[in-house]
Amino acid sequence: MxxxxxxTGPTGVGKTELSxxxxxALSSPILSCxxxxxxxxxxxxxxxPTPSQLKRVKHYFIAERSIHDYYSAAKFETEALLLLExxxxxxxxxxxxxxxxxxxxxxxxxxxxxxxxxEQLRMDLLKRFNTEGxxxxxxxxxxLDPVYYKQVDRKNHKRVLHGLEICLMTGKPFSDFRKNTAxxxxxLLIKICLNRDRKELYDRIDLRVTDMLGxxxxxxxxxxxxxxxxxxxxxxxxxEMFAYFDGLYTLKDTTTSIQNNTHKYARKQLTWFRRDAxxxxxxxxxxxxxxxxxxxxx
Numbered sequence: 561m562x563x564x565x566x567x568t569g570p571t572g573v574g575k576t577e578l579s580x581x582x583x584x585a586l587s588s589p590i591l592s593c594x595x596x597x598x599x600x601x602x603x604x605x606x607x608x609p610t611p612s613q614l615k616r617v618k619h620y621f622i623a624e625r626s627i628h629d630y631y632s633a634a635k636f637e638t639e640a641l642l643l644l645e646x647x648x649x650x651x652x653x654x655x656x657x658x659x660x661x662x663x664x665x666x667x668x669x670x671x672x673x674x675x676x677x678x679e680q681l682r683m684d685l686l687k688r689f690n691t692e693g694x695x696x697x698x699x700x701x702x703x704l705d706p707v708y709y710k711q712v713d714r715k716n717h718k719r720v721l722h723g724l725e726i727c728l729m730t731g732k733p734f735s736d737f738r739k740n741t742a743x744x745x746x747x748l749l750i751k752i753c754l755n756r757d758r759k760e761l762y763d764r765i766d767l768r769v770t771d772m773l774g775x776x777x778x779x780x781x782x783x784x785x786x787x788x789x790x791x792x793x794x795x796x797x798x799x800e801m802f803a804y805f806d807g808l809y810t811l812k813d814t815t816t817s818i819q820n821n822t823h824k825y826a827r828k829q830l831t832w833f834r835r836d837a838x839x840x841x842x843x844x845x846x847x848x849x850x851x852x853x854x855x856x857x858x
Contacts, residue, residue: 562648562747563858567657568664568833569754570826572765574844576609579657580616586653589618591640593658593667596795599627604772604780605797627792637666648747653858661832670743677725685721697724705733750857752850753839761826766819773815777801796821
């Protein structure tokens, strides 16, 4: 049966190089499930595959959109499933790699169908967030949807805003639309998650941040600074650079902040992946173990 192999793991763990070797061994293209590498204007800060890496294996969903384009996990689900249907006509196995948790779940399990949100309402709520702060919006969410209020990460303003958007637009609680039921897929799934010792992972992250700065992250972020309110740029690396441009921090403090916030994001990813019992866990260097898994399941 047609099979989708998912290769994921926390940021900085070493997915890119391993994915290239796996794709070559499987004679497969690569579907990226990275919610930021899809934007063409931010290759350094998202550690996007280099031109030479892109030449080795055909990639999809890398640098295909502009930061000015609206994109979401729901859009990715639709587009990725259509692409998989086409690719499975000529491939038995397809490799998907990246670390965006919602994008992975969108393809593997499906996203609950949500009504489209009015853009003016979205802008009005964002303006309220910027002027009133999060507490005011949380109070309204608790009144409109107490179920979702108890579930949502109350420090994540994007999740809070999205819940409010649906409540205000439809007149129904956001939680009514969240079925959390996996949709059937016409292909098998093999899900692999990479991990390293925590210190080893953090050291790799810190080095990568330093390398990004050496490659021109500051110049890349300065070009994007006029568009800093766009959702695509609400991203570790850029947020800290924008604060540096505002004169709030020194470059040294900014570098440390990017490193620490990337550590935090890696922990968040690992917490998410550990909730899914379908993952097979490997160290990135354990190519023999990964090979044995694929040999016995494909």
